[in-house]
Amino acid sequence: MAGERGSSGPEPGPAATPPRIAVTPPGLAAPGTADAAFVAVLAVAELPPGAMVRVTNGDLDVLLANVPGGLLATDDRCPHMAAPLSLGRLDGCIVDCPLHNGRFDLCSGETIQMPTTGGLDADGTPHMPWSPPGAEPKPEPPGRKAEARRLTRVRRLRHYPVRVVNGFIEVAFPHA
Numbered sequence: 699m700a701g702e703r704g705s706s707g708p709e710p711g712p713a714a715t716p717p718r719i720a721v722t723p724p725g726l727a728a729p730g731t732a733d734a735a736f737v738a739v740l741a742v743a744e745l746p747p748g749a750m751v752r753v754t755n756g757d758l759d760v761l762l763a764n765v766p767g768g769l770l771a772t773d774d775r776c777p778h779m780a781a782p783l784s785l786g787r788l789d790g791c792i793v794d795c796p797l798h799n800g801r802f803d804l805c806s807g808e809t810i811q812m813p814t815t816g817g818l819d820a821d822g823t824p825h826m827p828w829s830p831p832g833a834e835p836k837p838e839p840p841g842r843k844a845e846a847r848r849l850t851r852v853r854r855l856r857h858y859p860v861r862v863v864n865g866f867i868e869v870a871f872p873h874a
């Protein structure tokens with residue numbers, strides 16, 4: 699019968715699968731986020747798999763990424779010297795930093811490759827400066843600059859809580 703529901707017109711498609719949320723590594727929740735309010739920052743459709751983007755709340759720049767483990771948010775500041783990781787390249791869970799060749803695992807929070815400047819890793823172990831293959835070794839800066847490089851600690855990345863509500867990605871930002 700004409701006009702009967704379901705007798706004409708397109709059938710409704712399957713319900714969209716909600717995006718997964720990446721697991722926060724133990725002990726790596728960003729400080730101040732335990733009871734922080736969620737804020738909608740981006741439509742899910744604007745962050746396809748393999749994409750990352752900076753979102754800003756007040757003076758806090760956060761890197762939103764859609765990695766194989768799901769959606770996650772971390773600081774859009776390199777854990778070495780604060781360069782925007784959103785300007786790097788994302789390969790799976792690994793992002794490289796545009797400044798000193800540091801490579802970081804967004805999923806585990808761990809450093810995969812120390813920066814060319816060397817420095818201290820998250821556990822305080824010292825690492826020497828290095829040069830990428832084929833590149834001329836750069837002379838070490840003198841005095842306090844060398845000391846600053848040597849003592850710069852590359853911390854593990856922290857995660858901000860993420861959820862999806864009505865097709866929008868929401869992030870819990872810490873209290874100011």
Ligand code: FES
Pocket residue numbers: 776777778779780781795796797798799800813814
């Ligand atoms: S600022 Fe990112 S590796 Fe140095």
